[in-house]
Amino acid sequence: MPYAPLADALETERLSLRLWSERDAEGYRRLVLEREETRAEREGNEVDPGALLSLDEARAEVTGARENAPARGIHGLTLRRRGDDEFLGYCALVVGRATIDEPELAYELLRSAHGHGYATEAAAAVVDAARSTGRTRLWSTVRTWNTPSLRVLEKLGFRHDHSTTDDKGEIVWNVLDL
Numbered sequence: 001m002p003y004a005p006l007a008d009a010l011e012t013e014r015l016s017l018r019l020w021s022e023r024d025a026e027g028y029r030r031l032v033l034e035r036e037e038t039r040a041e042r043e044g045n046e047v048d049p050g051a052l053l054s055l056d057e058a059r060a061e062v063t064g065a066r067e068n069a070p071a072r073g074i075h076g077l078t079l080r081r082r083g084d085d086e087f088l089g090y091c092a093l094v095v096g097r098a099t100i101d102e103p104e105l106a107y108e109l110l111r112s113a114h115g116h117g118y119a120t121e122a123a124a125a126v127v128d129a130a131r132s133t134g135r136t137r138l139w140s141t142v143r144t145w146n147t148p149s150l151r152v153l154e155k156l157g158f159r160h161d162h163s164t165t166d167d168k169g170e171i172v173w174n175v176l177d178l
């Protein structure tokens with residue numbers, strides 16, 4: 001692989017970022033539930049039970065994420081306050097709609113953790129770690145309605161590059177030269 005592996009543990013002023021582990025299964029399950037509740041609210045329809053995870057399914061996903069990390073070289077890191085065991089969410093480098101060479105930055109926090117600057121703080125550390133892998137550019141694709149996410153990217157120095165559309169509407173492509 002031409003790139004160094006992404007760090008699997010990072011510390012910021014307030015946060016500890018760690019590779020997924022089995023103890024994150026319940027938190028991840030809750031994150032998926034909140035994501036679906038938010039979607040249903042935005043689209044004015046019901047929560048789709050098929051979009052939710054059982055605890056076993058959540059466990060399989062977080063364990064899989066951990067096991068696949070070394071081969072892929074990029075991965076997600078869970079967020080906790082330093083010295084605290086409560087799962088807050090994650091920040092990740094993912095291929096997503098982009099590429100392994102120029103991956104996407106992604107983040108998702110439980111509602112109870114929003115509004116404290118945690119996403120920006122964690123993402124800034126992941127951006128630094130991405131630079132340390134030898135990569136020169138990151139992307140992040142965001143729906144136009146997602147003002148908080150677009151604001152996080154702006155604070156990190158991303159700029160709007162272009163937009164594409166799919167069946168759900170416009171996707172804003174934001175880019176950061178490292």
Ligand SMILES: CC(C)(COP(=O)(O)OP(=O)(O)OC[C@H]1O[C@@H](n2cnc3c(N)ncnc32)[C@H](O)[C@@H]1OP(=O)(O)O)[C@@H](O)C(=O)NCCC(=O)NCCS
Nearest residue numbers: 107108109114115116117118119120142147148149151152
């Ligand atoms: C996007 C997300 C990670 C942000 O997490 P966070 O820790 O609250 O983010 P931060 O506190 O670091 O920054 C959020 C910024 O958006 C601003 N913001 C939040 N809601 C806003 C709104 N409705 N309108 C305008 N700005 C808003 C905040 O004021 C803050 O900006 P500021 O520092 O200039 O005041 C969180 O909302 C989330 O998990 N959302 C659901 C998952 C998601 O959408 N992920 C991104 C997919 S592309």
